[in-house]
Amino acid sequence: MKQILPGLWEIDEIGDAVHCYLWEWQQGLTLIDSGFPKDARTILDAIVKRGYALHNVRRVIVTHADLDHTGGLAQIKKATGARVACHTVEKVLLEHPGQRKPAAWFLRPLFALARLWPAYRQAPVTPDELMVDGQELPEGFTVVHTPGHTPGHISLLHKEKRFLIAGDALSNRNGKLQAPVRAFTPDEKNAQRSIWKLAKKYGDDFEVMVFGHGPPITQNASKRVKGLVSQIFSADV
Numbered sequence: 001m002k003q004i005l006p007g008l009w010e011i012d013e014i015g016d017a018v019h020c021y022l023w024e025w026q027q028g029l030t031l032i033d034s035g036f037p038k039d040a041r042t043i044l045d046a047i048v049k050r051g052y053a054l055h056n057v058r059r060v061i062v063t064h065a066d067l068d069h070t071g072g073l074a075q076i077k078k079a080t081g082a083r084v085a086c087h088t089v090e091k092v093l094l095e096h097p098g099q100r101k102p103a104a105w106f107l108r109p110l111f112a113l114a115r116l117w118p119a120y121r122q123a124p125v126t127p128d129e130l131m132v133d134g135q136e137l138p139e140g141f142t143v144v145h146t147p148g149h150t151p152g153h154i155s156l157l158h159k160e161k162r163f164l165i166a167g168d169a170l171s172n173r174n175g176k177l178q179a180p181v182r183a184f185t186p187d188e189k190n191a192q193r194s195i196w197k198l199a200k201k202y203g204d205d206f207e208v209m210v211f212g213h214g215p216p217i218t219q220n221a222s223k224r225v226k227g228l229v230s231q232i233f234s235a236d237v
């Protein structure tokens with residue numbers, strides 16, 4: 001595992017295609033996202049290797065119900081007994097993964113075909129807890145609803161420790177801070193508004209930002225988001 005900040009770990013054992021994170025806090029562990037289906041075993045092994053028992057994982061928070069973020073979820077929930085939490089609006093996609101449609105029409109048959117392969121088959125999960133925008137969690141996170149990439153996408157802000165787990169509200173692919181990939185973002189306008197919201201409402205609240213895709217930004221992260229917003233909207237925040 002790779003430490004980003006004290007208590008915040010990236011489970012880099014699963015490789016670089018997608019990132020998921022472990023947050024150590026007073027009452028145990030919270031996992032944020034859970035990789036592809038193939039990653040479940042690797043994530044569980046990494047947690048044990050760090051010296052924890054699997055039941056120390058108290059909760060899994062889902063930023064959004066995409067295959068690369070929740071593929072391993074059913075297995076991890078079963079192995080750890082952790083409670084699964086997602087945004088109220090995302091519940092339907094977690095329970096019915098087949099309803100997720102990419103924005104680009106030409107990808108839709110590919111999506112349908114891919115689901116026939118076990119490596120891309122996303123087992124449905126019923127969340128134990130539903131969250132809403134602005135909710136404060138015992139882990140120290142504030143839930144920030146950042147829809148667009150999916151309708152119930154959330155980012156998690158830790159105001160005290162000044163970091164943001166962006167999920168796919170933004171990506172930092174190849175070290176370039178940008179809006180989520182168009183082909184997989186059915187509501188691009190809303191995705192842009194979500195970035196605006198992060199900059200406008202929480203622009204003084206974080207220094208470090210981690211992503212579903214791409215390396216972390218370890219300083220001046222909110223300034224970088226403001227810069228991106230200026231580009232997208234041709235206006236200062």
Ligand SMILES: [Zn+2]
Pocket residue numbers: 018066068069168212213
């Ligand atoms: Zn993703």
